[in-house]
Amino acid sequence: MSERSWLAAYPEGVPADIDASHYPSLVTLMEEAFAKHAGKVAYSFMGKELTFAQVDAQSRAFAAYLQSLGLEKGDRVALMMPNMPQYPVAVAAVLRAGFVVVNVNPLYTARELEHQLKDSGAKAIVIIENFAKTLQDGMHGSAIKHIVLCAMGDELGLVKGALVNYVVRSVKKMVPAFSLPGAVRFNTALSQGRGAAFVAPSIQPGDMALLQYTGGTTGVAKGAMLLHSNIIANVLQSEAWNDPVMKQVPAGEQPTSICALPLYHIFAFTVNMMLSMRTGGKTVLIPNPRDLKATLKELSKHRFHSLPAVNTLFNGLANHPDFGTVDWSHLKVSVGGGMAVQSAVAELWLKKTGCPICEGYGLSETSPSVTCNPVNAKAFSGTIGLPLPSTYVKLFGGDGQEVSEPGQPGEIGVRGPQVMAGYWQRPDETAKSMTADGYFLTGDIGTMDARGYVKIVDRKKDMVIVSGFNVYPNEVEDVVSNCPGVLECAVVGVPDEKSGEAIKLVIVKKDESLTEQAVRDFCQANLTGYKRPRHIVFRSELPKTPVGKILRRELRDA
Template sequence: MSDRIWLSSYPEGVPADIDVTRYASMVDMMEESFKKFASLSAYSFMGKELTYAQVDELSQTFGVYLQSLGLSKGDRVAVMMPNVLQYPIAVAGILRAGYTLVNVNPLYTARELEHQLKDSGTKAIVILENFAATLEKCLAATPVKHVVLCAMGDQLGFLKGMLVNYVVRNIKKMVPDFNLPTAVRFNAALANGSSGTLKKIAVKPDDVAVLQYTGGTTGVSKGAVLLHRNLVANLLQSDAWFQPALGKVPPGEQLNEVCALPLYHIFAFTVGMMLSMRLGGKLILIPNPRDFVAVLKELAKHKIHLFPAVNTLFNGLANHPDFHKVNWSSLVASAGGGTAVQSAVAKLWLDKTGCPICEGYGLSETSPIATSNPVMVTEYSGSIGVPIPSTWLKLLDDDGNEVAPGAAGEIAIKGPQVMAGYWQRPDETAKVMTPDGYFKSGDIGVVDERGYFKIVDRKKDMVLVSGFNVFPTELEDVVSQMPGILECACVGVPDTKSGEAVKLVIVKKNPELTEEQVRAYCRENLTGYKQPKLVEFRTELPKTPVGKILRRELRNK
């Protein structure tokens, strides 16, 4: 779609393209923010705030410590933590010292962690002590030579830090026994680095900034190679796209952004930590987004302007009895991503906050944002919006040709935010990159005459019932609007007559809801082949830590 028909749908003031050469690296961009916003709060965590100047100093100090270990430029350093203050300090220190960040899911098993550390060739890891027992099980099989151990209270001050650590270790029993005798404590690493000076490393646009692992739920986990220029581009694109909403923050008032999604996930990493830093915002770090009581209690202490989240988080919070305790009147943008936002959830969120969910779309391979609805949307559209500045999309058939207008095809993305490839996997890279530089997403979409794209489903999640394509997201969107349903998910299961049949799994909101009521609703709203053959009720749906539903687990049971 070389004519970029979507540009006519851009909000006023949003440019068609951004200058990707404005910064040579993420380091340049971060250091600009450290100086520009030095006196402002950068992060808030459990009542403790760090200013940009403090993060600047602490990250330099941590970078000095890492350089003292004898690592070479480009060496991989992993971070395996939830949303705690040490995360942004470590990330900035790693990048400023000239190394490559490897984001690691802290809930990984030893097997999954071993794979990622070996595959990436990680030399050092910064890990919360809560997960040290997992590392201990696989450390000997990995190339990791240096371990930095963090505790929840490390950056909370002496007395509060001691109290928090005591509660986490002894009351809540959240730190299993471990034995890592050569590990260095985070605060000790800072003390070690405080006497030195950070060696200035020339970080260039094509240097690798982050290895973002993806595909763990669909196959072998692969590292998406995100260069400094990829992340710089996506931040400049995001900055430009969000400006119409951010302009509604009163002059002189600091932007407050919620970070309830885990920072190891690319959505929270870019749209949370890095975009907030770019804008001079204060990022409210939420360590456990599943504890809705604690999340809402924390949010009640702040004015909130920007809230990126996934469908399950919007839904869970909006349905919680404490939701009204938070003042949502300052909210100027609710950014939905990670997975499809359902219309019933979007309606509920708008009714309760007055701020519509602006749904976007992207992947680890695109840093992540590729498309978005305009941030000043007034109602749910069911689409993923239009390509953001400097981004091109087209729809491809199975032979790699662009489909006819109106037809569904695989979404392919081109832009400065698209990864350089998969880490040391040229075969896997070749499968997803077209000769003309487009990344094949694996998602099936359609586009309308205004350039708005809509996902009809993931290629591999499509259910084939007697030759008819059934897209789970369509069923889920319809069924989730039925009164009495909190959540639902749809998968295909083998069937001797039709090849595959539709299985619908439901979490009730109303305990009185019956299977027959669900089937009657489906008969009224869905054509025959789309109706579920199996209806199952559960107390919860299996999800990744980010909130994506694990369809594989629903198929297996």
């Protein structure tokens, strides 16, 4: 295919390239926002608002506190919290002090936490008390010397904060007993930091900003080294891509995004938190998006323009009885990522909100966004869209050569300013994942049409081979999701004596009257013989990561 043939399909006004050198560091980007938007609300959380000026003051104090501990430039600081204001304050503080953020999934087991703490070499951790017992059990053998404990009510003021903390600790019993001698409370650290000196270090574009561990769904979790320049590039790419619809927000109205994805996940880190810093936007923090009723109640209080989410969340919201209590009329962009968006979900979302889901694609290793559908599209394309500005995508065949014919599958390779510097302390893994000409090999198999639209056919390892025929689970799932009575579904391959592998389909019902025969009839009408499921299982729910990605591995193992 000709070099960047997809540029012809770009929406009007979206540039071919962005200037990734616009900011020398994320600190410069954030400090510009603190100065420019000081009086505006940066974060809204449980009815409490935090302005850009407050985030500036708190993060500066917290940065001074961290420096007072004797940490040195480049030291790693782990953050283990759900969506709460202490998280963005801590991120700004860690980066301003010249340290590296290590994002930790707060739902990790002690074993998973232990691996990440040891692997990253983090010397300090900021953690919500709910998971302090996990830290107590999982920090053995790690380099952790300093612990800062947060509570859900820290930022909510004296009365409301005390009430929330009482409910969390004593009524809902969400804080198991723990012993962490020497741990300091978040608000104590802030007050100590206000009296300490802060020395702004020199930070270069090539300095590491994040150690972002890949989900671990592919084996042992590895740390992707994301530089300041990587995240800046992806923020500017995302801003340029969203501009055709975001410029429709009336002048004087603050752009507002809903952050229902966890901020420790790179998707929300970049497209919610850092992009909102860049645009002076308000971010509404949703601590637990799995509680759909509480999420919709919070959404009903805001006028918002942007909602990045995964397919499972769009589906859950659109099918919830309280969906109509929210004013969706100002929503300009619904970005779907993290997993394939199903056509049935996209159709329902468009019908109910009038705002199409723009499916995109990215990885921890690419900060994360690589491709996205045009935000001004009116129909669901079933693809992951076009490569973003300054991004080059090639498909590689099994021989390592570029696939030249449109529609021919190959492994997706990505080159651009958002691609990581490599895997932390894993030069062998880094070498395996990069081509000689600088393309990162994603492990995802895709096709590209003549216009440059990319479609994922699946991960290398998720492909099922039935009697020599390749079956891609995404395709079968997309078909079955349109079967009346199906709420969610997932497909895996299981061993089979006759065909080598067979298709196993796991379904969560929307309608209890749905039968196995009805599903089989639907599949017979819509799928060729070898793609039809041999085994059909009904379950009350599907196993998922905290981001909402379906864990096919667990279904396979079951």
